[in-house]
Amino acid sequence: MWRISVNHTCIGSGSCTGLAPGHFELSDADGRSHPVRPDVAPDEAVLDAVASCPMEAIEVIDLETGAPVEI
Template sequence: MWRITVNDTCIGSGSCVGVAPTHFELDDVEGRSNPINAVVEPSEAVQDAVDMCPMEAITITEV
């Protein structure tokens, strides 16, 4: 299992939502990304979101 974390450097570009819409959403108030579920099965889409984040704000750790 992976734990998804989005840190405070997120600028809400939405690239994570674009590549992994079942895993990320943009917060309506702050406009930043949040994981829909903090703990998920390993996924190529989640890894793509990590790789595409312009601020390197998304991290995944094994749990």
Template sequence: MWTVRVERSQCIGSAMCVGVARDRFKLDADDRSVPVTSPIEPDERVRDAAANCPMEAIELRDATTGELIDPYA
């Protein structure tokens, strides 16, 4: 399982993540990205969304160990 977090202070609301993984991210009332749910099963679209975030605002971690997951791996 992965935990998904979006750092609101970094998010600019580009919605790249929503475009890549619409069922995993949404924009809130302030046009900032939020995960639809967390933790999630590992999902390569979520990894792609994190890798394509222009502000690198998406953080993925192993839900059991807390280890940071490299979106570029």
């Protein structure tokens, strides 16, 4: 399993929601992206979203090892 987080540098570009709509959503409250569910099964779409983030605001951690998932 992976844990997805989006940090405060997110500018709400929406690239993550376009690439992995089941994993990310833009908040009406702050206009920033948030994970739909923080803990998810590994999914290549999540890594595509990480790679496309203009602010490098998305982090994915492998819950078994605690290590960042490399793209």
